[in-house]
Amino acid sequence: MDGRLFEAARTGSVSALHQLLAENPLVLADSALISPHENPLHVATKAGQLAFVKEMIKQKADLVSQENQDGFRPLDIASVLGHVEIVEEIIMTCHPDVCRLKGTHGRTCIHHAAINGRVEIIDKLLTSCGDSVKDLTSLGETALHLALKNHKLEAFTNLVKWLEKLGLEELVNWGDRDGNTVLHLAVCRKQLEIVELLLGSGNISNILELNARNSRGFTAMDLLDIVIENSNEVRLKEILQRAGGLGVQTPDHTLINTQIHPEPAPVVFEDWINYFKFKIGRDKPGDARDALLVVAALIATVTYQAAVDPPNSIFPDKTPANSLLVVPARVFSFGNTLGFSTSMVMIDYLTGGFPFNRELQLCIFAMAFSYGMAITSITPNDAIQYTTLFTALLLPYVLQKLPRGVRKRWQRPPS
Known part of the structure; x- marks a missing residue:
């Protein structure tokens, strides 16, 4: 990329951009040839230069869909860094489906917003394109999974509220590549407040599948029995039991028939041996x-x-x-x-x-x-x-x- 063009994007100098275009109307095309993996819109977005972003979209709107060398599009970068106005500008100027373009690890901008706890950006994205909340990463994760895995409680709570607004409550039962729902993850991470939120949210609690099994055939209660160590986990178990949570086997030793995995993957014998071995960090x-x-x-x-x-x-x-x-x-x-x-x-x-x-x-x-x-x-x-x-x-x-x-x-x- 031309050094002057890079500096103009970094500092947000629209006048410098106009001067470069006057000198060479093909300066943006030349930039794409010289530096195909980093365009001026990427640079301006990183620097939070709203005015320059607006001008760049006017000059060459297709730059919005281009990835940089790390697999991030301008909207992804703005979502990660929390540049709300730039996110709003890109969404308003371009087609709403720009929100659903996938980049590194199959993530879209809402995934990046969830990972970094950007609540305002989540609001902007779902207001413009509610279906983006259904986007999955290459590991089968939703934005809900990523918010939980990265300990972004506020973002997760906000996403749950949006599911109720959009009528997409069933997403709480979606499993990732390992079949883990958000309830499985909340139990593994001992996040009592998340479990209480899921069980206490009107429509969510009615549709939540407490006894869904992951790809290894474990319910949330099974996972809790593995990690239970202190009074907080005991309380968590009591809450799940009161709500109807069960393990893989009921007291009469019959398998529970759940909707997500009616035919769980068979557990090989070696897995049971490893399951009962002493493991540092899991067993006291x-x-x-x-x-x-x-x-x-x-x-x-x-x-x-x-x-x-x-x-x-x-x-x-x-x-x-x-x-x-x-x-x-x-x-x-x-x-x-x-x-x-x-x-x-x-x-x-x-x-x-x-x-x-x-x-x-x-x-x-x-x-x-x-x-x-x-x-x-x-x-x-x-x-x-x-x-x-x-x-x-x-x-x-x-x-x-x-x-x-x-x-x-x-x-x-x-x-």
Whole structure:
């Protein structure tokens, strides 16, 4: 682009533009050849130069539909930056369908206004072209989806009011490419005020599909059960339940028949495995600790009982008198002792800082002592057996004391 033309657009000098046109009537055509991805209207719109924008539209109206190198049209730029008067000028001067031209990521100007929370611009756009609220991005998102994803509550509230004015309330049930409606998104983002707005807005609440399922077969209630952590989410769940929200399965274990996804995509087996894995950020560490304590206590109980009352197939007379049973007895005692001592280490580690911690450690020591007495009474009394038992007892404690680098390879973090 000619440097003088660029400067005229940046500063909004209409007189400079006229002078350039007098010198070279084809200056705008030359500019398109030299710089096809950035025209003077883009520059003037970025700078908020209304008078220059008006003149440029008079001189060459088709510049309004041209994209710059980033995929933005002049109306998109004005919507992003909040230049209300420029938006109004372009809409009034050009055909209203200019509002629905798609650019980068398939977004139109109303999408950009929603992303940036430009309420006044949303009003201007929907006043001129109400159907633009139905435009979808390349990811299947409406302006409602984008306002929610970018935490623009005021813009979302304004869009909901416009849906009621235009009679397009059904848009709240439209799913994006993943099948997520605005209710799914509001629940995932724990936006209580959005859920209350949807349930409290006359026509919207009547048409809102509470139990619509996304492409993975989850309702909003299912997603809430995954992320629920504090009192705010508990209240959110109560609100949904009062309104009739349900999970994928009702208490009688029958699938809910919803209108949006009557035949949800099947969930492959690997997805269920990942769903039940511990995930940092979704699952609370306290719950994981409680579950580990239960598992460790169960292992300790089973292994202790096995030492007190060993299997008859290995210890027919509770003592390995038969030389043929010596090896199985040693293998059994090593494995059982290793399981018992590992569970004791887990309990000791997970209860660190608990009240009466010293008393609890004394109990653990007493259990380990009585276990040792029980297991030695039924196994061969020789140096090999004592070495085997001590190795099994001490191995978990030794692993806890390994250098940090080695321990990292042993204790891999949960995925």
